[in-house]
Amino acid sequence: MSGLIIAYFIPPAGHETIIPLAILAGYSWWLITAVISLLDVAVSLFVVWNFDLALKVPLVGRLLESRMTIARDYIESQAWLRRFSTVGLTLLVFVPLQGTGAMSGSVLGRLLGLAEFRVFCCVCIGSLASCLVFALGADVLLNIYRDDPMLGTGILAAIVVVVLAAVAGWWVHGRRLRERRLS
Structure with a gap:
C-alpha cells in the first residue's frame, strides 16, 4: 500500500x-x-x-x-x-x-x-x-472480467473508446473556439 x-x-x-x-x-x-x-x-x-x-x-x-x-x-x-x-x-x-x-x-x-x-x-x-x-x-469491472473475460474486455474497450471520443471532442471543440477568437 x-x-x-x-x-x-x-x-x-x-x-x-x-x-x-x-x-x-x-x-x-x-x-x-x-x-x-x-x-x-x-x-x-x-x-x-x-x-x-x-x-x-x-x-x-x-x-x-x-x-x-x-x-x-x-x-x-x-x-x-x-x-x-x-x-x-x-x-x-x-x-x-x-x-x-x-x-x-x-x-x-x-x-x-x-x-x-x-x-x-x-x-x-x-x-x-x-x-x-x-x-x-x-471493482465491478474486475468482477465482470473474472466471471466472463470476453465481456469484461469488451466493456473495458467500450469505456476506453468513449473516453477517447470525449477527449477528442473536447479537444476539437477547444480548437474551434480558439480559431474563432483569432479570426
Missing part, C-alpha cells in the same frame, strides 16, 4: 490509475477509497491552512497576490460565476485530468478568494466522489 501511496504523488498518476491498480493488487474498494480520500484531505488541509504563509514569501507572495486580485475582480464582475464557484471547484477536483486534484483545487479555491472551509469542503466532496466512482467501477 505504501508504494501505491508514494506513486499517487508522482505525476501523472492519480485516482484514475492508482485506484484500479490497487484493486487489481487485491485491496478492497473501500480501503483504497478511504486511503486516497484521506490523503487528499491531508493535502487540502495543508494547502488551505498554509496558503497565507505562501503569501508572505517575497517573490511568490507578490505573484500570488496579483493573481488573487485578478481572479477576485473577474469573479466580482461576473456575478453568475460566483454562484457556481463551489460546484465548479468540486467538479475540478472530481474530473480526472492532469493538473486537477486536491492540491490544485485547494490552490485555485484560495486564489479565487473562497473561504478556507468552503475550499476544504469542495476538495473533500470532489475527491471522495472521484475515488468512489473509480473504486466501484474498477
